[in-house]
Amino acid sequence: MAHHMLSEIHKHSRKWVVSVLVSRLWFYRGGTKNGPIQHMDLVVLDSQGNHMYVQIPPQRAEELKNELQEGKVYVMSNFNCVEAKTSYRPVESRFMIQFTRFSNAVLRPDLEADYPFCTYNLIPFQDIPGPCGPPP
Numbered sequence: 001m002a003h004h005m006l007s008e009i010h011k012h013s014r015k016w017v018v019s020v021l022v023s024r025l026w027f028y029r030g031g032t033k034n035g036p037i038q039h040m041d042l043v044v045l046d047s048q049g050n051h052m053y054v055q056i057p058p059q060r061a062e063e064l065k066n067e068l069q070e071g072k073v074y075v076m077s078n079f080n081c082v083e084a085k086t087s088y089r090p091v092e093s094r095f096m097i098q099f100t101r102f103s104n105a106v107l108r109p110d111l112e113a114d115y116p117f118c119t120y121n122l123i124p125f126q127d128i129p130g131p132c133g134p135p136p
Contacts, residue, residue: 006050009081010095017077018097019108020044021115023051024090025070027061037061042068043090043119044076044097051091051119053084056099064105073111079103092121 003019024043029035040061042054054076056064068074080098 003075005048006044006046006052006093007048009052009097011081011083014078014080016079016081017075018044018046019073019075019111020046020052021073021112021117022068022070023118025068027065037065040065040068041090045116045119047114049116049119052093052095052097053090054079054097054099056103057101060099060101060103067107068105071112071117073108073115074105075108076106077104091119 003017006018006020009016009018021044022042023045024041026041027037028039028041030038037058039058040056042056043051044054045051076097078100080100081095082098084093084096
């Protein structure tokens, strides 16, 4: 089965299969430390260093919380690709991945060396947006 690069996926298809390293993983609990998981969030990287934000809904997050690990490579499939959130973007990307109850993440052991571990975007200080929006 052919894998797509994150730079290739868009919202006009649902037949994507990506091989990605989980760079960051956290749980959103609605602003509390011990509340129920409202969604699991990931930053993933493909072998070319492209990055994307992934959001996993609560029921699927409960099923995957002991399987997904930072620093491991997974083949992900049967997910939705949607426009990235405007209010929260852990990485700069036009699209994000949304898991559904049909989405899969299959561990691919011993491939970590083929993937970058982290992603970042350096911008000049004068271009950092203030609390009220972009600089003048």
